[in-house]
Amino acid sequence: MKSAGPKIDRNTIVISIKDLQKSFGEMNVLRGIDLDLYKGENVVILGRSGSGKSVLIKIIAGLLKPDSGMVKLLGSEINNLDKKELLALRLKIGFSFQSSALYDGMSVWENLQFPLVRNRRDLTKKQVNETIEQVLNDVGLLQTIDQMPAELSGGQKKRIGIARMLILHPEIILYDEPTGGLDPVTCVEINNLINKVQLQYNTSSIIITHDLSCAKSTGDRIVMLSDGIFFRQGSFEEVFNTDDERVKSFYNYYILNQ
Numbered sequence: 001m002k003s004a005g006p007k008i009d010r011n012t013i014v015i016s017i018k019d020l021q022k023s024f025g026e027m028n029v030l031r032g033i034d035l036d037l038y039k040g041e042n043v044v045i046l047g048r049s050g051s052g053k054s055v056l057i058k059i060i061a062g063l064l065k066p067d068s069g070m071v072k073l074l075g076s077e078i079n080n081l082d083k084k085e086l087l088a089l090r091l092k093i094g095f096s097f098q099s100s101a102l103y104d105g106m107s108v109w110e111n112l113q114f115p116l117v118r119n120r121r122d123l124t125k126k127q128v129n130e131t132i133e134q135v136l137n138d139v140g141l142l143q144t145i146d147q148m149p150a151e152l153s154g155g156q157k158k159r160i161g162i163a164r165m166l167i168l169h170p171e172i173i174l175y176d177e178p179t180g181g182l183d184p185v186t187c188v189e190i191n192n193l194i195n196k197v198q199l200q201y202n203t204s205s206i207i208i209t210h211d212l213s214c215a216k217s218t219g220d221r222i223v224m225l226s227d228g229i230f231f232r233q234g235s236f237e238e239v240f241n242t243d244d245e246r247v248k249s250f251y252n253y254y255i256l257n258q
Contacts, residue, residue: 020069031228044219094170100161155186
């Protein structure tokens with residue numbers, strides 16, 4: 001069970017999704033998704049590989065368009081925004097890619113400096129350096145500031161990817177398989193970092209995963225996705241305290257694929 005996090009403001013919805021549908025040809029990936037994310041909350045969307053989790057998060061980020069339905073971020077319906085408005089909204093949304101998506105030809109400092117100076121042209125060189133050092137310190141990797149991505153471990157790359165996202169102080173964070181491909185000890189470190197970010201940066205997050213340990217450690221609420229719909233939600237204990245074969249088979253699938 002996740003330890004106590006920040007107070008969740010259930011009067012403020014930061015993401016609202018209504019009847020979201022998405023198909024690719026004859027494959028119905030999302031078949032009517034409804035979800036509200038509250039301010040200060042971490043919601044974990046749990047599902048098998050190929051269940052539509054990554055499609056959902058890309059729609060929320062505006063990287064894919066739904067076939068129908070509504071996605072509202074911070075009060076704005078993304079389908080109604082023009083390009084300039086969508087770009088402005090995206091600055092308030094952090095996206096943590098499964099691959100970390102670091103630029104291989106740039107040092108850690110350069111990877112963090114690039115989005116900062118691109119979007120905060122008012123900062124002095126000193127302020128840029130201080131901001132980079134602060135966010136690296138927050139993820140526990142200040143010592144890597146001059147290293148290249150090829151010199152980093154998988155867990156370090158994940159942390160630097162999170163640091164690059166945090167440098168613009170997003171209000172909402174979308175994590176795509178944050179513990180994917182990591183060893184158990186590093187997974188625990190990433191889970192702890194996600195909780196630390198929630199507290200320190202006052203973020204609201206959607207965490208896409210098929211990792212039960214990640215879900216249990218980071219989720220204030222767990223939502224299970226299967227066959228294109230959400231079929232169960234609640235705390236980790238509430239979700240898994242059931243004889244529902246869909247839940248039991250997911251648990252068995254997870255154990256067998258570790």
